[in-house]
Amino acid sequence: MELLEYIQYVLAPQVLNGLTVGVALILVALGLTIIFGLLDVLNMSHGEFYAVGAFLTIGLGAMGVNFWALIVLAPILMIPLAIAVERFLIRKVYDGADRHVTTLLVTFGLALVMEDVLKLIFGANPHRPENPLPGASEVLGIVFPHYRFLLIIVGAFIILVISYIVYRTKLGSMVRAAAYDRNMAASLGVPVGLIYSGTFAFGVGLAALAGVLLAPIYSVFPTMGRDFIFMAFSVVIIGGMGSILGAVVAGLLLAQISSLSSLFIEPVWTDPIVFGVMVIFLMFRPQGLFGRIGHA
Amino acid sequence: MMNSNLGRSMGALCLALGLASQVMAETPIKIGVVTPLSGTYAGIGQPIRWGMEMAAKEINEAGGIAGRQLQLIFEDEEANPAVAVQRAERLIQVEKVDFLTGTVNSGSTLAVGQLGERNNTLVSTTVSYADSITGERCSPNVFRVNARAEQQSIALAAWLAKSKPDARVFYIGPDYEMGRSTVAAFKAKAEQYGLKTVGEFFAPLDAKDYTQYFNQIRAARPDVIYTSVAGNDTVRLFSQLAEFGLMRDVTMIGSAGVITSQNIKAVGKAGDGFTTGTGYSPDLNIPENKTFVAAYKALYKQDPDTFAADSYGLIYGYKAAVEKANSTDTDKVRAALQGLSWSTPQGTKQIRAGDHQGIQDMLLVSIKDGQFNVIDKVPAEEAIGPDVCTKF
Numbered sequence: 108m109e110l111l112e113y114i115q116y117v118l119a120p121q122v123l124n125g126l127t128v129g130v131a132l133i134l135v136a137l138g139l140t141i142i143f144g145l146l147d148v149l150n151m152s153h154g155e156f157y158a159v160g161a162f163l164t165i166g167l168g169a170m171g172v173n174f175w176a177l178i179v180l181a182p183i184l185m186i187p188l189a190i191a192v193e194r195f196l197i198r199k200v201y202d203g204a205d206r207h208v209t210t211l212l213v214t215f216g217l218a219l220v221m222e223d224v225l226k227l228i229f230g231a232n233p234h235r236p237e238n239p240l241p242g243a244s245e246v247l248g249i250v251f252p253h254y255r256f257l258l259i260i261v262g263a264f265i266i267l268v269i270s271y272i273v274y275r276t277k278l279g280s281m282v283r284a285a286a287y288d289r290n291m292a293a294s295l296g297v298p299v300g301l302i303y304s305g306t307f308a309f310g311v312g313l314a315a316l317a318g319v320l321l322a323p324i325y326s327v328f329p330t331m332g333r334d335f336i337f338m339a340f341s342v343v344i345i346g347g348m349g350s351i352l353g354a355v356v357a358g359l360l361l362a363q364i365s366s367l368s369s370l371f372i373e374p375v376w377t378d379p380i381v382f383g384v385m386v387i388f389l390m391f392r393p394q395g396l397f398g399r400i401g402h403a
Numbered sequence: 404m405m406n407s408n409l410g411r412s413m414g415a416l417c418l419a420l421g422l423a424s425q426v427m428a429e430t431p432i433k434i435g436v437v438t439p440l441s442g443t444y445a446g447i448g449q450p451i452r453w454g455m456e457m458a459a460k461e462i463n464e465a466g467g468i469a470g471r472q473l474q475l476i477f478e479d480e481e482a483n484p485a486v487a488v489q490r491a492e493r494l495i496q497v498e499k500v501d502f503l504t505g506t507v508n509s510g511s512t513l514a515v516g517q518l519g520e521r522n523n524t525l526v527s528t529t530v531s532y533a534d535s536i537t538g539e540r541c542s543p544n545v546f547r548v549n550a551r552a553e554q555q556s557i558a559l560a561a562w563l564a565k566s567k568p569d570a571r572v573f574y575i576g577p578d579y580e581m582g583r584s585t586v587a588a589f590k591a592k593a594e595q596y597g598l599k600t601v602g603e604f605f606a607p608l609d610a611k612d613y614t615q616y617f618n619q620i621r622a623a624r625p626d627v628i629y630t631s632v633a634g635n636d637t638v639r640l641f642s643q644l645a646e647f648g649l650m651r652d653v654t655m656i657g658s659a660g661v662i663t664s665q666n667i668k669a670v671g672k673a674g675d676g677f678t679t680g681t682g683y684s685p686d687l688n689i690p691e692n693k694t695f696v697a698a699y700k701a702l703y704k705q706d707p708d709t710f711a712a713d714s715y716g717l718i719y720g721y722k723a724a725v726e727k728a729n730s731t732d733t734d735k736v737r738a739a740l741q742g743l744s745w746s747t748p749q750g751t752k753q754i755r756a757g758d759h760q761g762i763q764d765m766l767l768v769s770i771k772d773g774q775f776n777v778i779d780k781v782p783a784e785e786a787i788g789p790d791v792c793t794k795f
Contacts, residue, residue, distance in 0.1 A: 116618070116622070117622075120617070120618055121615060124612070124615055125615070127614070128612050128614075232665045232666060232669065233638045233666055234668070235638055235642060235670075238645075243648045250621075250647055252646040252647055252648075254646065255646070323642075324642070325611055325612070325639060326635055326638040326639055326642065327669075335611070366615045369615045369616065370618075373605075374578070374604065374607060374610075374616065375605075375607045378607070
């Protein structure tokens with residue numbers, strides 16, 4: 108009986124809370140893993156694109172744009188910015204001798220610039236859009252807010268759509284081909300340049316979408332990009348660089364580790380545990396759980 | 404012969420004295436203000452400067468202090484105790500100031516206080532909270548006219564005990580020194596007032612999601628949640644508590660920095676009902692404050708805050724002390740300041756002779772529709788706490 112109560116009142120809510128954090132984490136990590144897996148670029152400015160998405164919610168929301176419309180609008184508005192970044196920054200250094208280092212530095216520099224631009228435009232103080240779906244339901248003694256429930260549904264839907272596009276469509280196979288061997292793909296008529304820009308824009312759009320969806324829960328401020336980025340990198344490393352399934356599994360795993368561990372130990376220790384798991388993976392299974400897309 | 408000589412010398416003496424007092428009347432009284440004018444704390448230095456300049460202007464237009472004009476000399480301390488000491492030293496040695504004030508962070512106040520003690524100059528802070536300044540690290544040369552941390556805790560605990568007797572209190576703090584010490588200090592006071600502690604947790608600074616701790620709150624069934632988080636942590640904690648329905652039938656209280664003008668908009672509706680203890684609110688409904696707020700708004704186009712009110716009040720306190728002492732001599736002004744009571748925007752303030760701590764009524768302010776409103780008052784004597792200074 109006591110065990111049942113423990114499961115109902117302590118364990119189950121904690122697992123559910125971990126699930127929403129996990130979905131949030133997966134949304135941020137998906138764009139990162141797609142850009143990394145397909146373009147072989149470590150996008151250090153991913154967190155800032157996430158922040159730009161969240162600030163679009165604040166800026167456009169203040170102009171009266173509906174929150175739900177922003178879910179569609181924000182990723183679309185990011186396309187020109189993403190294409191410009193890919194064409195004029197990343198592509199400039201992409202074919203250099205040390206691609207990983209140069210793209211990492213370029214995107215890191217971009218992250219710093221973007222953070223300061225956000226600070227200049229919106230100021231350093233935090234903002235928050237009102238929760239578009241307030242209220243909570245109680246089922247079997249477990250209280251669950253409606254918006255978080257929606258977040259899980261929308262998150263699952265987005266993950267399914269992305270998996271379908273990447274693994275089941277002609278577009279997806281062209282992208283995977285370009286990732287596996289771009290010269291061969293190009294000679295077979297795949298528009299590699301376009302695919303690269305498009306994939307980068309897609310990943311950035313996902314970051315912006317995550318920014319919009321998470322703004323009502325996590326609030327919006329210029330340095331928010333750093334919030335999820337380390338966790339998201341851990342997800343990408345543990346899941347396998349570029350693996351969508353890997354990002355999903357690793358995202359849920361890490362979120363549950365941090366959620367459940369806080370039941371038993373001091374909350375400050377959850378981060379060391381999560382990053383400890385990442386270090387263990389880097390040491391014993393550096394390819395991650397599922398290996399790299401287009402290569403596995 | 405003798406007589407006329409004596410008469411002549413007397414006359415000369417009188418003349419000399421007269422001239423001297425003439426010269427005295429012309430040299431201004433100098434107050435050195437070492438305050439952060441740049442950097443992170445510039446936002447606090449600004450209202451301090453405005454409050455003091457407004458008071459000095461009013462005093463000078465009304466004829467000065469005992470016929471002498473008042474001059475403020477500002478130095479930027481960059482919220483750094485080492486810089487503060489260096490600038491204060493310059494004010495004492497080069498400008499020969501009669502009084503020093505302006506320091507914001509408690510480290511600067513303690514450091515400048517020691518300097519004042521070595522150089523026989525009086526120092527007063529109008530902002531620093533740390534209890535030690537007028538507690539175990541008190542100094543005969545250091546005064547504080549603003550409410551210290553303990554006065555805020557006592558005011559809040561006393562109000563809570565009165566409005567919600569036997570309340571079950573849950574504590575949430577950010578996991579670092581300040582966060583833990585504010586919670587511990589308030590908990591001790593609350594328990595003295597008979598309030599029951601039902602649980603606590605400390606979340607890392609910049610925690611994204613507080614939901615993983617919410618079960619502890621739910622299981623504890625508190626009537627009151629006390630917190631000392633700040634900045635964006637407040638925004639997240641409050642909105643997530645509201646999201647999970649944990650604020651229903653719960654009174655939210657906390658330290659003064661939890662909700663400020665910087666995050667009040669982002670906290671939004673979730674902040675409604677949050678109550679804290681403070682030494683000042685522009686909303687305070689007494690004639691002294693109404694005059695002060697109107698003049699301040701006319702001059703600076705915004706409401707004064709606690710820093711402006713305490714700094715404005717200090718200049719008048721110093722004026723009252725110099726007039727009472729009829730001198731700017733350090734020992735005489737110290738004696739005059741001890742036990743002095745004078746009128747400020749916060750009502751009558753008094754300086755306790757035993758530890759040089761300002762005694763004032765404490766206010767309870769609560770947020771309604773994104774605005775702080777005064778909801779109650781705790782009398783000065785009740786909120787002051789014991790005198791623990793043993794150095795003088």
